[in-house]
Amino acid sequence: MEQQGPTPTQSHTYEPGYLVVCHACQTPYDATQAQWCACLTTMRTLVCPTCNACSCAAPKAYRDQFWAKAPAALCAARFEEKQRAFDPPPKPAPRQVKRPLVVVADDERVILRLASAILDSMGYGVLTARDGAEALEMTRTYKPDLLLADALMPKIDGREVCRRLKEDAATASVKVIIMSSAYTAAKYKTEALSHFKADAFVTKPVDFKVLQELLMKHIG
Ligand SMILES: [Zn+2]
Ligand SMILES: [Zn+2]
Structure with a gap:
């Protein structure tokens, strides 16, 4: 749908949402608005806003399909999450x-x-x-x-x-x-x-x- 009214910036793109069904509670949610989970894992997943379950523990087939169909921007964000720099703070005495x-x-x-x-x-x-x-x-x-x-x-x-x-x-x-x-x-x-x-x-x-x-x- 065309964005109405003034846009914040000319280059701003409006990503359409990505509606998914939670594997745990079956409630649909927009994955592009969801939070990354707090699991210790190389590639984190998104948290269902209804039941707070992430899909780390979902069956592999569910996760594969989730990311195979995900918008490119969301997949890119996931890789960015993984690649983000980490400088350990200096070691104290x-x-x-x-x-x-x-x-x-x-x-x-x-x-x-x-x-x-x-x-x-x-x-x-x-x-x-x-x-x-x-x-x-x-x-x-x-x-x-x-x-x-x-x-x-x-x-x-x-x-x-x-x-x-x-x-x-x-x-x-x-x-x-x-x-x-x-x-x-x-x-x-x-x-x-x-x-x-x-x-x-x-x-x-x-x-x-x-x-x-x-x-x-x-x-x-
Ligand atoms: Zn859920
Ligand atoms: Zn997780």
């Missing part, structure tokens, strides 16, 4: 960090950015590491209350970082949550807990509420 302190270790910038924002909003101090070696070093230096580490990382695997921390009396009390988008089968969870001694294992996308409950359980 160990005595100056906010506690409870969580170290987040992931080689994906988007995960570090999202996790920092989420943990900060929950009131935790946050430091970020980009690989397993940095995660190990930072945990030894800062003695965080919890390490949230991706399983597959360069230099040292997150699960191996966990095993080393738990073997060392100086860091054994640090709680460790391993997250993974690759190792999702049940046997990997069992292995992470029994062999690598992780306190919890979660699969990506990590739902905001699931993360919140885990943090409450392990560090309060």
